[in-house]
């Protein structure tokens with residue numbers, strides 16, 4: 001796409017850009033991909049929602065999926081790394097669940113390929129919900145939390161009724177993850193000011209955002225990896241993100257086996273996926289995140305190193321100028337080519353692109369109102 005040319009008529013450039021985006025990417029989201037063995041139904045989605053927000057799926061009884069994927073925070077959380085049961089912390093930033101339905105790979109390193117498969121993990125992850133599936137099924141069947149022995153008769157009734165309606169009463173691990181995945185497939189963000197602008201509403205973007213859009217799709221090269229409509233190419237790239245300060249070698253136990261042995265306290269990203277250990281070209285690559293609802297989900301990057309969008313833009317500018325180089329592997333060529341600020345590195349451009357990213361805030365999920373989530377325990 002053409003670049004933003006300072007001095008030329010902005011409205012003309014913006015309207016040309018709109019034409020190009022419409023032709024190349026269209027103005028709608030693709031059709032929702034749904035596995036044939038797990039069709040979406042309203043009742044399954046509601047069951048999945050209850051499960052997603054239920055802290056009793058954790059051994060400590062206080063951590064739900066939604067504790068780290070908070071609706072009001074872009075289905076991420078506000079921390080660099082998240083707290084699990086007993087204050088244990090992980091080593092990566094909680095990535096957003098928005099637009100996951102469209103992705104071919106999940107997690108920052110893409111090690112999992114479906115939402116159903118993904119949902120099996122957090123329940124038993126010692127730094128997340130630290131539970132066993134046996135315990136989860138016991139709780140769902142009886143309403144008694146097996147660790148604390150607290151009784152939740154309201155939950156028992158809710159789950160009995162909903163598993164009856166959706167899965168003929170079979171409360172199994174497979175059905176739990178199916179329901180959670182069905183709910184996650186409703187986490188789709190659309191109808192942002194950007195979408196309204198693309199559909200023809202000129203006033204939906206501010207002048208700053210329009211300038212930012214021209215850079216995003218032009219000389220910033222952002223749309224090479226973050227193309228509409230979901231603002232991700234679902235692929236892996238090395239964009240030289242620095243350590244966030246919490247990294248320790250115990251967190252990256254495979255580094256000695258990766259690519260013949262690499263630095264011990266750096267996240268190897270995609271290369272950590274077992275079948276890629278010998279692949280040096282995957283070092284330091286992470287999945288391109290969607291930018292929909294991005295303004296809500298800071299801090300940014302796989303390790304949450306950047307608190308604000310402007311910090312992210314500053315990073316890209318430093319990369320393009322060769323001031324920062326990756327700790328592992330090779331910098332992606334498209335980032336090398338990207339220039340945000342022109343010759344003098346104008347902070348205006350950084351601000352304009354950040355403003356444009358805020359125009360990608362659209363539809364959001366909200367935390368369930370009382371009555372949807374399972375009721376609190378009986379005193």
Ligand code: HEC
Nearest residue numbers: 064065068082083084092093094095106107108119122128
């Ligand atoms: C303690 C915090 C925590 C809890 C609890 C948690 N997650 Fe996550 N979630 C994360 C982190 C951190 C990542 C990124 C991990 C990585 O990429 O290695 C993640 C990643 C994901 C992803 C992949 C998103 C993407 O864009 O690739 C999905 C989907 C997800 N979680 C769903 C769930 C579900 C469903 C549950 C409950 C069963 C859950 N999470 C519980 C922290 C949490």
Ligand code: HEC
Nearest residue numbers: 220221222225237241286287288289300301302316332334
């Ligand atoms: C070569 C591909 C590529 C290009 C070009 C690119 N990005 Fe990214 N972007 C990524 C990847 C990969 C990540 C995640 C990296 C990580 O966490 O280590 C990312 C992360 C981000 C994030 C943080 C998202 C989050 O959820 O934490 C923002 C914001 C962002 N990019 C905006 C932009 C903008 C604006 C541009 C243009 C200046 C741009 N990107 C250019 C691949 C790219």
